[in-house]
Amino acid sequence: MPSPHRFANFLTLSRIALVPPFLAFLMSEGGPGPISRTLLVYMVLSDLLDGPVARRSGADNPVGRFLDPLADKLMVGLGYIVLSFKLGLIPSWLTALILWRFVLIRGLWGLVFLTSGMGLGSFLKLGNALTKPNWLGKAAADAQMGLFLVVFFPSLSFLHTAGVYIVAVLTASSGIYYLILSARAVRDTEVLLRPQVRWRCLGRAIHRVSSTVAGLVWGDAHEA
Template identity: 35%
Template sequence: MVNIPNIITLIRIFLVPVFIMSVFYGKFKEALSIFFFAALSDALDGFLARKFNKVTMLGVILDPLADKALIDSGYFLLSYTGKYIPIWLTVIVLSRDVLILMGSWILSIFNKMDRIKPTYLGKATAFLQFFTLLATLLKLNCGFPNGSILGVLFFTTAIFTVASALQYTYRGIKELNGA
């Protein structure tokens, strides 16, 4: 069912290619604006869906896909085009997403997908990944935050991402074993 929160999510999905082109061509001011708008729309669609009881299966599927498309493309391009984000962090972020995708696929084969819900650690990880991209885009546009703050942010994001991957792996294995 298409509703306002789902339309907002679809707009975010359509913004991903525009964001990719902006980063690829070094138009970081535009990339920052698009990214900021997309991040706000993510908060807005979730709020509206919960507040007005408009949560749909389409939204449940599209929202995390929109987030991952934006986050993963941002990490990949900001590592690849100018080494603005360390490659090791991009590998960690993308590997976690591949692991979660594979785990979801396996759980769906065994009809156990509906039992795995996002965790607080997973949500904190997504927030940190978004915030790290935002901070990197801000640095490219206005020089803030400085390199040492970004370094701490890169390291913290990596720790949360690995911990979240381990948590989801543990929960998936536990679910498959019938626990």
């Protein structure tokens, strides 16, 4: 019998694997249809189950902590893009807001990493501590998933307009909250505040990027 961790990771990986066929059927059916609805129900149920299953062992599951939010972001992010820009079932401005929140937060942390001079391990620990799920972020994620279900099941269509604005408010609020945490981290570590540190770290960032690009180009040249 597989361990709880392995079974939980299997549920999460199966959810990731089903994202491409889910999107393909969603588009081929011209909107929510029987197959895409079935896949969505499975993905939602697996999302609800993988956490409790993993916690049964009482041990840490770093693989699951990485894969679970990745699966959610793939399903919700790509699903919203198709529902908005391909099918017109969700306002495009709402999808843009969700994507803006994700790109802004991750982009800011990438900038902090490049300019702070932190080691990768220290940076990941700081980032994980500050972006640890909180009630506001969880509420935004739950609302986004809830709107998904409203769009897919006509019996819930009366909740559509209210759901759109609830998702918008929670997404924007959680994004602002994480930005405040990021700003405090930058202030507390004095990153980018002192000119001599800023320019020295910017030089390190340029060196990192240029070294990576040069390595890729040089490697490709040798292979050619």
